Amino acid sequence: MTDSTGATVPGASLPPATSIYSNGSATTPKANQEYNSQLFLKLLVTQLANQDPSSPMDSAQMVSQTAQLASMEQMTSLNATTTSNYQTQMQATATSMLGKTVTWTDKDGAAQSGVVSAIAFSSTGKPQLTVGSSAVGLDAVTGVKVAA
Template identity: 40%
Template sequence: MAVAPTSSYTPIADVLGAKAPSEQKPKTSNDELDKDAFLKLLVAQLKYQDPSKPMDSSEFMAQTAQFTSVEKLTTIAEGQASMIAASNFQAASSMVGRSVTYPGADNVDVTGVVSSARFSADGPVLRVGDKDVPLTSVKEVTAAPATA
């Protein structure tokens, strides 16, 4: 009678606390290894290492430095995202009172004066007449025609 070999490794899903496929949330663009996952992997590596062959201290220091780098890069990325959002809103608000051209129905260009700007989850939105126009749809910006 053959005995199935036992495995001495721990699946990564167990280490990271992953849920069964039916319980997982939908993947987003940020489903990469973040600093928490990196730290869990490092702790698991220490927990499951062979006591007769402990991790090399220089290797441990390199992994700690990598963890610090991941953390700093995450902070930088968050700061840049905030700056980009502020810059986009400033660009949108500077268009209030100006004339903009954007694609309307059937891709026919429409021109109108921006009366307000607001920030939505999808980015800056301009109010032109009775329409909401995403900033990214604007093709041309000109000085509003003078009123007589």
């Protein structure tokens, strides 16, 4: 990796990009968040140490970059919190369906219905409802009513 002057920064490399949208599961941002902070500070120190005395680094630009890093860290933290809250809400919603009649669309596009007898929570946080002998994802449910 090189800094803004084109000098190679020893020991600096970027981590691979991660996304909660790639496979539906959230990644823990804490390690990458710290790594990004450490990398930023390492690059900043290297840039300051290797700057041209005739054209020093703009202090306003340095403050701006630091503020952008802090903002990125806060957004990463907010994203993790939002993902956790979403998973908790899905679990609460699935739990409320226990003993109720649900309708859903199966893989062939046919409407099905039955009483929810059990709920399983996967490691991804997506609830699976057991309706008769079928495992139904919460996102496939199209209706809920009190069992007769």
